[in-house]
Amino acid sequence: xxxxxxxxxxxxxxxxxxxxxxxxxxxxxxxxxxxxxxxxxxxxxxxxxxxxxxxxxxxxxxxxxxxxxxxxxxxxxxxxxxxxxxxxxxxxxxxxxxxxxxxxxxxxxxxxxxxxxxxxxxxxxxxxxxxxxxxxxxxxxxxxxxxxxxxxxxxxxxxxxxxxxxxxxxxxxxxxxxxxxxxxxxxxxxxxxxxxxxxxxxxxxxxxxxxxxxxxxxxxxxxxxxxxxxxxxxxxxxxxxxxxxxxxxxxxxxxxxxxxxxxxxxxxxxxxxxxxxxxxxxxxxxxxxxxxxxxxxxxxxxxxxxxxxxxxxxxxx
Amino acid sequence: xxxxxxxxxxxxxxxxxxxxxxxxxxxxxxxxxxxxxxxxxxxxxxxxxxxxxxxxxxxxxxxxxxxxxxxxxxxxxxxxxxxxxxxxxxxxxxxxxxxxxxxxxxxxxxxxxxxxxxxxxxxxxxxxxxxxxxxxxxxxxxxxxxxxxxxxxxxxxxxxxxxxxxxxxxxxxxxxxxxxxxxxxxxxxxxxxxxxxxxxxxxxxxxxxxxxxxxxxxxxxxxxxxxxxxxxxxxxxxxxxxxxxxxxxxxxxxxxxxxxxxxxxxxxxxxxxxxxxxxxxxxxxxxxxxxxxxxxxxxxxxxxxxxxxxxxxxxxxxxxxxx
Numbered sequence: 001x002x003x004x005x006x007x008x009x010x011x012x013x014x015x016x017x018x019x020x021x022x023x024x025x026x027x028x029x030x031x032x033x034x035x036x037x038x039x040x041x042x043x044x045x046x047x048x049x050x051x052x053x054x055x056x057x058x059x060x061x062x063x064x065x066x067x068x069x070x071x072x073x074x075x076x077x078x079x080x081x082x083x084x085x086x087x088x089x090x091x092x093x094x095x096x097x098x099x100x101x102x103x104x105x106x107x108x109x110x111x112x113x114x115x116x117x118x119x120x121x122x123x124x125x126x127x128x129x130x131x132x133x134x135x136x137x138x139x140x141x142x143x144x145x146x147x148x149x150x151x152x153x154x155x156x157x158x159x160x161x162x163x164x165x166x167x168x169x170x171x172x173x174x175x176x177x178x179x180x181x182x183x184x185x186x187x188x189x190x191x192x193x194x195x196x197x198x199x200x201x202x203x204x205x206x207x208x209x210x211x212x213x214x215x216x217x218x219x220x221x222x223x224x225x226x227x228x229x230x231x232x233x234x235x236x237x238x239x240x241x242x243x244x245x246x247x248x249x250x251x252x253x254x255x256x257x258x259x260x261x262x263x264x265x266x267x268x269x270x271x272x273x274x275x276x277x278x279x280x281x282x283x284x285x286x287x288x289x290x291x292x293x294x295x296x297x298x299x300x301x302x303x304x305x306x307x308x309x310x311x312x313x314x315x316x317x
Numbered sequence: 318x319x320x321x322x323x324x325x326x327x328x329x330x331x332x333x334x335x336x337x338x339x340x341x342x343x344x345x346x347x348x349x350x351x352x353x354x355x356x357x358x359x360x361x362x363x364x365x366x367x368x369x370x371x372x373x374x375x376x377x378x379x380x381x382x383x384x385x386x387x388x389x390x391x392x393x394x395x396x397x398x399x400x401x402x403x404x405x406x407x408x409x410x411x412x413x414x415x416x417x418x419x420x421x422x423x424x425x426x427x428x429x430x431x432x433x434x435x436x437x438x439x440x441x442x443x444x445x446x447x448x449x450x451x452x453x454x455x456x457x458x459x460x461x462x463x464x465x466x467x468x469x470x471x472x473x474x475x476x477x478x479x480x481x482x483x484x485x486x487x488x489x490x491x492x493x494x495x496x497x498x499x500x501x502x503x504x505x506x507x508x509x510x511x512x513x514x515x516x517x518x519x520x521x522x523x524x525x526x527x528x529x530x531x532x533x534x535x536x537x538x539x540x541x542x543x544x545x546x547x548x549x550x551x552x553x554x555x556x557x558x559x560x561x562x563x564x565x566x567x568x569x570x571x572x573x574x575x576x577x578x579x580x581x582x583x584x585x586x587x588x589x590x591x592x593x594x595x596x597x598x599x600x601x602x603x604x605x606x607x608x609x610x611x612x613x614x615x616x617x618x619x620x621x622x623x624x625x626x627x628x629x630x631x632x633x634x635x636x637x638x639x640x
Contacts, residue, residue: 027349029369032410036437048596049351117356268631275368275627277596308596312589312638 006247007154009196012161012189019061019159022094026050026163028170034273038289040296043174044270045167048278048308052086052114054235055163055306056150059185060087062159063148064095072097074144079125079132081107082235083307084150089120100145102135104128108311151185152241161189167302168194174201175299178285180306181205181214181255182236184244190304191251201302202253206288208233208263215255217245232316233263235281235307256294258287264316266290270305279310323457326567329473329508331515334480341381341478344414346370348482350489350621353607354594361618362610363490364595365482368603368627374555375479375505375625376407376469382478383467384411392417395464399453401427403555403626404469409440422459424450430630455562470502471564479505483512486621493520495615497577497606498623499556500524500533503565505625510572521574521616525609527581527601530557533569534576542566551581552637555602555626577609584608589638591624600629601637 029044047055064076075098078088085101092099101120103112104127115122125135140147149156163186164177177194181187191203207214208231217224223245229237240248248255258266263280266287270278282305288294289301348369353362367375384396395418398408405421412419421435425444435442443461445453453459457466467475486493486509496513498505503524510522524533530553532545544560551557561569579587584601587608591599599607606622609615 024349024351027346027369029346030371032371032438033434049349053596271598272631275373275598277592277598312592313640315635317635 006250007158007161007188007192009193011154011158012165012193015062015155015158016162016165018065019058019162022061022065022091023058024050025166028167029274029276031273034269038296040298041300043167043171043300043302044274045163045302045304046276047163047304047306048276048282052083052090053307053309054083054087055160055186055304056083056087057090058162059156059159060084060091060148061094063153063155064088064091066155067146071146074146075100076148077136077139077143077145078102078148078150079136080150082111083309085120086111086114086118088148089115089118093119098145100139100143102132102139104132110311111309151183151238151244157185157188157244157247159189160186161193163304164190164193167304168197171302172300173198174302176202176204176296177302178204178206178288178294179304180233180236180281180284181207181248182281183238184214184240184248186304186306187252188244188247191247195251203251204254204256204294205248205252206256206258206285206294207236208284209257209259211236212257213239214248215257218248218252218255221249231263232260233281233284235279236284256288258284258291258293262287262291268317277308277310278305279307280316282306282308323564326564327473329477329480329511331512333477334484334512337382337474337477338481338484340385341378341481344381344411345377347485350486351595353591360610360613360616360620362607363619363621364591364597364607365486365621365623366597367482368597368599368624372403372406372410373627374403374407375482375623376403377410378481379472379475379478379504379508380404380407380411380467383472383474384408384415384417386474387417387465391465395419396467397421397462397464398467398469399450399459400469402431403628405435405440406431406438408467409435409438413439418464420462422450422453422462428630431628470504471562476504476508476568479508480512482623483509483516487513487516490619490621493619493621495521495523495618495620496623497523497525497609497615497620499602499605499625500526501556501558501602503533503561503569505623506573507565507568509623510569514572522572523575523577523609523615524569524573525577525579525605527551527553527557527584527605528578529581530559531578532558532561534578536561536566537576551601552629552633553581553584553601553605555600556605577612577614579605579608579612583611585637587611588634592638597624598627598634599624600626603627
């Protein structure tokens with residue numbers, strides 16, 4: 001896919017204006033303890049403090065509020081085992097239209113409860129991607145709802161990228177930005193913003209070694225779908241789409257992978273250092289620093305902490 | 318200097334607080350005020366997240382103001398303070414940033430992590446028993462210390478720095494009807510209360526304490542500073558003193574409307590609730606205000622609960638929030 005068909009800075013700026021009233025400008029936190037440990041200056045963009053506890057509120061709001069009244073009238077639909085479902089339910093409630101959320105059976109109860117609390121109508125299905133897609137397609141056919149894919153959707157990608165715009169505004173010029181990769185929605189938007197506004201800043205994506213489709217695809221210069229995910233980072237088990245892979249190939253400088261013990265240790269260090277609750281997926285970029293997978297010595301580094309929805313009774317330590 | 322010769326307590330003006338705010342802007346974080354999402358049937362509670370300050374406690378505000386107000390001559394001689402934890406980190410952080418030498422008289426039983434962090438911030442530590450530290454707090458002196466004392470609560474400029482938080486609260490939530498903060502030494506409530514009452518006197522200001530250490534509540538009921546005879550140590554180590562120091566009573570009394578007391582169990586539950594709903598880690602003292610707001614005794618809100626800090630051992634935190 002040629003560069004001129006990818007997202008642009010203007011798309012992300014338009015998203016920002018569209019969602020300004022519906023999302024929080026989250027704080028950027030620093031810690032002298034974490035800086036000393038890394039011998040670097042680390043700037044953490046805290047999307048765990050976003051509405052619904054994750055950056056997903058941004059993309060869903062941009063997608064739902066981009067619909068025309070006619071398109072939105074019959075509601076919106078998506079499939080999600082986590083934060084995106086809550087984000088779509090919330091955005092739909094703000095727009096005053098129904099939200100149909102397909103969730104796999106056995107989904108973490110707090111996540112289903114959050115969707116319900118936000119007014120989402122849940123349909124349960126078998127826990128496979130095929131079953132999720134089939135159930136969602138059925139709902140779309142029956143209701144006429146507009147599909148809001150968790151990441152393979154330009155409005156969602158652009159909305160997620162608004163987090164990077166704020167990060168750049170609230171920090172000194174950054175040498176490096178790190179963000180995790182799941183389906184690739186966040187990194188597509190964020191790398192677009194960073195490379196447009198600060199071309200000298202390197203952008204590195206990080207994913208668990210147990211869900212390393214982005215690393216393998218990046219290396220091979222072609223999309224290699226994820227067939228099996230084995231990681232505690234439940235937000236990063238999705239497979240890239242052709243479109244998100246095209247953005248990564250064009251705008252990301254490197255991909256690093258991290259181990260499961262590394263993710264747990266990084267999560268713990270972030271709780272201790274920043275006094276905030278982050279979920280395993282959010283700890284993945286910092287794990288790359290701790291494991292020495294990314295060289296940061298002497299650098300100013302921006303890190304997107306993507307979310308904080310975790311079962312407090314099942315912590316990985 | 319003995320207690321008798323300390324400069325008399327004088328009121329802090331709004332202008333002093335506004336000036337402090339400008340002075341410390343480059344050192345502190347303008348912390349977010351976030352709604353605690355509890356759904357219907359609960360008071361409207363907003364959290365002022367001072368646990369997100371660079372030293373993870375509000376004390377940095379006062380420390381940064383006190384250090385910034387030093388003359389050139391005073392800067393050369395350095396600063397010192399007396400602390401078991403958050404104030405020492407605040408003064409050490411502000412002093413390092415300003416390039417001023419710093420010594421801290423610390424209670425020898427303070428957690429290693431806090432001592433290490435103060436050392437990492439460049440402070441020189443002098444370890445003493447609790448009673449020696451307490452005497453230094455009362456008399457404002459300690460042998461061998463040169464330079465300016467930044468007292469961890471009984472200090473005009475320190476308290477004026479904390480007042481900056483009150484200005485931010487009313488900017489972010491002009492509809493606030495009550496503000497709750499923990500009482501330890503009393504500096505937080507004196508500073509924030511002064512700012513709030515100067516800007517909007519109708520807003521109620523409450524002090525919160527654990528039932529195991531509640532001298533402010535006793536003092537409030539008696540109308541004069543009191544000791545708390547049944548004092549017990551607990552995980553709420555950043556608030557709840559053995560007594561209210563008369564000079565601090567004088568500072569708090571004009572700007573505080575009431576005292577709220579919560580159990581240790583209510584405090585623990587508030588810590589869990591904040592972790593779950595707002596994704597933040599509060600220390601015991603930082604959760605007192607939220608626990609107090611949840612009792613309903615401060616009304617239906619909007620209530621601003623000051624989350625004063627987040628410095629506690631993570632293993633301890635996980636144990637406290639577990640079922």
